[in-house]
Amino acid sequence: MSTVVLGCGTVGRSVTEQLAALGEPVRVIQRSPPDSLPEGVEFAPADAVGGTGLAEAMGAAHTLVCTVGLPYSGKVFRRDWPRLARNCLDACARTGARFLLADNLYMYGPQTTPLTEDMPLARDGDKPSARAEVTRLWQEAHAAGQVMSCAVRASDFYGPGAQSSMLVAQGINRLLAGKPARMAFPVDHAHDYTYVPDFACAIIQLLDAPEGDWGQAWHVPNAPTRTTRELLAKAAEIAGVPLRVTVMPDMLRRLLGVFIPILSELEEMRFQWDLPYQVDSSKFLQRFGGTATPFEEGLATVIAVHRHSAS
CATH class of the missing domain: 3.90.25 (UDP-galactose 4-epimerase; domain 1)
Known part of the structure; x- marks a missing residue:
């Protein structure tokens, strides 16, 4: 098993469909089975927020792609996003898998210039600070040599x-x-705005990228x-x-x-x-090329x- 996709919402389904179309082995993990999956895609149940069964469901996966969306609540974000990230990183550390986060841009907070990957993390606001904490967690895990990690960040998607x-x-x-x-x-x-299939495509490009491209965040190119x-x-x-x-x-x-x-x-x-x-995706374009x-x-x-x- 090469890639497991955690969550089968809009982004997770697009990643799964594109991987399946490429003939890549892929498994979807979430608490209950999706209504449908592309032919050949496996499913395994696990509760990533509660931490139940995630490592077992991952098996021998090379990479965990987290596309989970939590209920849109500041209280839920503060409570569950750090917990979810820790559970994912713990499972990856146990299985030897890499961790790729399908991320948004909340962690930058209010800005007056186009967003770049090196902007400081927000400290205010329930949702921005929760996503900033998740960023610190995967960055620390990568820096410590515990889990090879990276994030692919998209703007509001359609x-x-x-x-x-x-x-x-x-x-x-x-x-x-x-x-x-x-x-x-x-x-x-x-x-x-980010087009969902472009988001999925950028994630898949990072899956194939060498180790030197990990340990950092990347902005998805937009039209x-x-x-x-x-x-x-x-x-x-x-x-x-x-x-x-x-x-x-x-x-x-x-x-x-x-x-x-x-x-x-x-x-x-x-x-x-x-x-x-506005989002500056020049870093991604210079490294990987392509167009939105x-x-x-x-x-x-x-x-x-x-x-x-x-x-």
């Missing part, structure tokens, strides 16, 4: 089946249903930066539907947050939307998959 993506769930899907996009935060600042409104307009154009966009007023969003937990949980992350939010999927292609795929699933 792609087929990405129902946790605000751009997809609250934007594109609503436009396709003849409704206005209903966005929680401003849509007119430049904002980088040239657009505003969220521009992407919604492009999606409407591709789909042949009217463009209508509403942005929730701050007071209304905070009021609704009393009754809709996700809105209150998003509040500490609004720095991503109040200013341009153009938005026109990615959005067309999202729309086609949504319409097929709705038919």
